[in-house]
Amino acid sequence: MKFTRTSQQQDMATALRDLLGSVDVPAIARSWAAGETGDWWKVWHDLVDMGLTGVAVPEQAGGLGLGPVELAICLEQLGYSGLPGPIVESLAVLPHLLPDTSESEGRPWLEQVAAGQSLATVAIAEHVPYALDADQADVVLLCESDRVTAVEDPRLLRQESFDPARRLFTVETTGATVRFQNDAASVREAFDRGALGCAAQLLGIGRRLLDLATRHVSERHQFGRPIGEFQAVKHHLANALLELEFARPLVHGACLSATSGASCSGRDASAAKIVAGDAAYAAARTALQVHGAIGYTTEHDLHLWLTKATALRSAWGTPTWHRRRVADALALDPSVPVGGPETM
């Protein structure tokens, strides 16, 4: 048993954190929101060079062939950095939407996305109605039950998000389209990986919000002392940390059941999404409260993570929907723990 990162996994997280720490991500997020995408693409190409876009793509399609654990570790770092873009969509969802068999029509897209030659995004009926950053993508994959439609150059209608760096679009299939028949199970699995990927991203977002709050309350003085000396403030921050610290093991547990392909992997992704979403949201509320009025502005960087945490809480399935799914799974069989039967 080793339910912590291996040294290779830790190295991966550190390398990504160093790369993202060397660029001004808040500035990139602001320009991305305003439609100036040049700086984002520069970082993206650096990430492509690291192999990030192929983390979960099988080696025969040009990827690194790593699993959900490594993916979650990367997405947590990306969430921490605040980098916008169709990250969960490209890294976590796409490899499960496009079969990697050599005769598959989707295979070329998979290879191009893994190699960073194409950027892809997705919309999935019911829970992911808007395609994130579709105007920057080379292909939008529209999914409905077992039908996957690849649309190039679609007509797009912008839908503004609470998080201005989440550039959402309604997609109309007027452009060139290719239809794939995928099995409904794969499309469901792709959605589950999106929910789990989103949970991992939320862990990073929540931690960043807590770090921003911790720094602010250590520097901001009122009544002649740092406000972080007041117990009311301390307890808010302690509660935020508590939620995040118990969300992370659940995300990792859900990664293990995804890795083994356990039948509870959907349930576990739901559990991870609920708890990581709640934890990041609680961190956002706490960070806003302890920042005071400055946190309620676009001048301060806090809003970059605050609005993202809020938006992502209801993206990839709302907490209510995910709770129902966990309930339905428990009604059938409550015996298997999060992580799958191999972790019993």
Place this chain on the structure above:
Amino acid sequence: MELSFSPADLEFRAEVREWLRTHVPTTPLPSLETEEGFAAHRRWERTLYETGLSVVAWPEEFGGRDASLVQWLLFEEEYYAAGAPGRVGQNGIFLLAPTLFEHGTAEQRHRFLPRMADGTDVWAQAWSEPEAGSDLAGIRSRAHRVDGGWRLSGQKTWSSRAAFADRAFGLFRTDPEAERHRGLTYFLFPLDAEGVTVRPIGRLDGKPAFAEIFLDEVFVPDADVLGEVGNGWRVAMSTASSERGLSLRSPGRFLAAARRLVESWRPRPESTARDGVVDAWIGAQAYRLATFETVSRILDGDSVGPEASLNKVYWSQLDIALHETALELLGPSAELTPNAPEAPEAGAWLDGYLFSLAGPIYAGTNEIQRNVIAERVLGLPRGSR
């Protein structure tokens, strides 16, 4: 990153499961907080001991099985899943014993541990005093030097199990000049010694779950001082961290309670309590996984520091939320105590709820834990309170 168990771990678990399946009493023992129930629980400890399951993590020479940390967690999961009786020896086994292993002399270990393991001696903790609760360093009870030992005087309170227990452990001021954390010494003393008076206190349901202990010049020999004289605070804190960390409330009991909650809910899946059931089940799973994460770090050579405070706040909140949900499921029968003829599941949920209410208070209140988390994990300035 992976989570699986070795063949030896699985074999151990299978053996524990099988033994529990055939030995756990089919009708619950009377309440631990009654004289009759206390005696019945003591006999159960003896039964556990005879089969080598009362203190699995201890070395064999003291009645244990040298079980690893992982095996201990698996034991706990099995124990609570089987619905086995509460552990009357809990405070001795999980609070005092780790301190004896770390700070005790070989003579003390041999004298105290086997009798603790088989239930002959049930230990009570004697930490709090009327003027020293969360502020434990405000201890006033004192010990003065006499020939061959010490004489203890003062008053301890909220001493769990003391109404029926045999011995107690606690801190006394041995240097009257020293203040706060200094000049304290860790003593072990019998509750039937001359000069000791125990006054049981009725907890919320009236049962004598804890007691006041009055000490009037109680003689304790040098051999029953644990650790160095004057070093009691540091010795006690090693106990406090094991209390908050892994050992006091292992995931097993919450996993079992959450499982029982799911089973109570399954016949009425559309109950408004559904989300509470889901959250309680997920919460117990999160605690299990977080514990395996901690154990993995310990096996890598790290130690558990102030982050133990996160655990204590987490399980105590989870326990209350879980039981509140159970009571909601019971509807108007929720308030029926174990004495009511129509109490659902013999009032077990209400009893569990009652017990859970104390969680945020004992072992260092959750407010104190949040201070520790903020200051020692997040690094916020200590400042004045």
